[in-house]
Amino acid sequence: MKPSEMIPKMLIGVLVGLICPCIIVMGIYLVHYSNYEVLEYIETSYSTGLLSKKLSLGAILNLAVFMLFIALKKELIARGVFIATILTGILIVYIKYFA
Secondary structure, eight states: OOHHHHHHHHHHHHHHHHHHHHHHHHHHHHHHOTTSOHHHHHHHHHHHTOHHHHHHHHHHHHHHHHHHHHHTTOHHHHHHHHHHHHHHHHHHHIIIIIO
8 A cells, every 4th residue: 555545544543533532521521510611621620630631531432443443444544543542642641740
């Protein structure tokens, strides 16, 4: 397979992998904190140290999505999800220890 065919599929995986943690964070917002503004929720989660934990839950969702794409024989998309999970992990470490 040519690299020009591989990159769009991997980008789809990266996008899916970056959206999953956002879905988890927003799902927690809708279930528990919908009486707050979204930015207030994010700032409060960040200041209390819970944002990294909520993003970690999203990384677990990425594992399920990764396994789904592997089962569907979509290895390039799964590779993109893996890359997004690594990027999310770097963000979590940065938020937790350096910010």
